[in-house]
Amino acid sequence: MKALTALAGLIGAMALLLGGNPAARAAEDDTKIALKLFGKQDIESDLGTCRFSLWQDDRDPETDRYAYLFHVNSGDRGYAGPARVKIGDTVHQLFELAAGGAASNEVAGHYLYASDNREVRVHIEIRSADQSGEDNRISDAVMTVIQKGKVPFVAIAKGVLGCGGQQTASAAPAYQPDARAPGLPNGIPIGRQTLLNDMSELPPVLVQLMREQTGDECDVDGYHAWGGARYVINDYYLLWEVPCISAAYQAASVLAVTENPPRGWGNLLTLPNPPGISGEDYQAMNADILGPKGLVRTTALSRGVGDCGRYRVHRLIDGPGEVLELELLEYREKTDCDGIEMAPKEWPLIYQSY
Known part of the structure; x- marks a missing residue:
């Protein structure tokens, strides 16, 4: 408060000194x-x-x-x-x-x-x-x-x-998470997004790993509407979004890690599925990266109107051997494409780890 008061006094004194002279007022x-x-x-x-x-x-x-x-x-x-x-x-x-x-x-x-x-x-x-x-x-x-x-x-x-949005008291109530879990646990914080001008700015090692490891899941050499993105994790690691597929109403990227700055080593991050759903995959569909919380939300729509599909939340964590990996926190799926639209985070809960 003292600093603000002093600043206000300084501005007021300048106004008194300059007030009578048009040229001085212009300078002010x-x-x-x-x-x-x-x-x-x-x-x-x-x-x-x-x-x-x-x-x-x-x-x-x-x-x-x-x-x-x-x-x-x-x-x-x-x-x-x-x-x-x-x-x-x-x-x-x-x-x-x-x-x-x-x-x-x-x-x-x-x-x-x-x-x-x-x-x-x-x-x-x-x-x-x-x-x-x-x-x-x-x-x-x-x-x-x-x-x-x-x-x-x-x-x-x-x-x-x-995140209350613009709802009023008469609007529909906000989604309430499962009573067992008061909130999503945070992951390793992710720095702000830097968009790449085109895919030539991606580390070559990541493009090569995409060709070798993602198989039919991705078409890294095909057409993509954007060039990808880079995020700073810390002084040691960078996180990258590498374009994977671009479809009519949705797109997928692959999340990958390199050293900071890149030196020829890279690792593609898989997105684990819950028990009972086989395997892992690379496709981060319609990825939404919540940087300060270290979370990655993905929504894979089953059709363009968006009334069905699967929704996953992962967090970035330290894995064994000083590597980074993604941990599944929540999995939701709406299989009935009934024309009823709702937020993906309100789809039926299949799995929750927290």
Whole structure:
């Protein structure tokens, strides 16, 4: 608080010194961060079921056209990011650098985001939050925006962090996991996704292993709509998504590990099936990687309308012999393609290991 008070005093003194001179006021404008509010209709990927959103404390995002200061979808579409803030006419994409500090209701007290070039940084301090279902409702937060060559901009905010989505009290209740298991155990954290421009950026050893080991499961040399992705695990390992198949309504990748940086060694990760379902496979269908939790969710649809198929959750763990592997946590399957659509995580539970 002392730092914020001192900053406010500094800005006020600058305003008094510069206020009477038009040229000086123009110079002052050059030092200001032109932070802009935006609405949910401005978020290209729509509000996710899992999200971290902040809005100006005197605005209501449900009724005000412009209310949001900061927004990032997470969980339901993979690792959190990119976040967005709007400065002037530019929407900046930010990625999480760190989270921690004193917690409020199991929510970290501090979050730091930055653009890839570090030109824009956002520090968020959550001072009060209360749990409401799967959401943490943030009643008091301070958001500080730092841009190179500008005076930091401080905003008081409210918001939400969690996976409750946009349901209201009258909406259908959120899925409740099996009473035996209060929640999914975390795996080894996975860093944020870096998309590859094309498959030529994949380590050659992984492409060769795909040809040798995946057989008819994959067509690594065929057409793929994307080039794959890379994730940092730690100073020793990288995780890769290698395109496997691209079909009409779904796609599969293979998860693989190399040294960090790659040096000619690689290992393809298999996805175990539950007891009673034979074998393992390589296909991570429609993979959803929850980076901070170290989880990988896959959904294999039996047909395009998405009313049947199988859903698996694995976590990344240390295996024997200092290798990484995937452990099956949950397996669900809906075999009746009856036209009734529901979230895959609500399909009948076949197996649960936690």
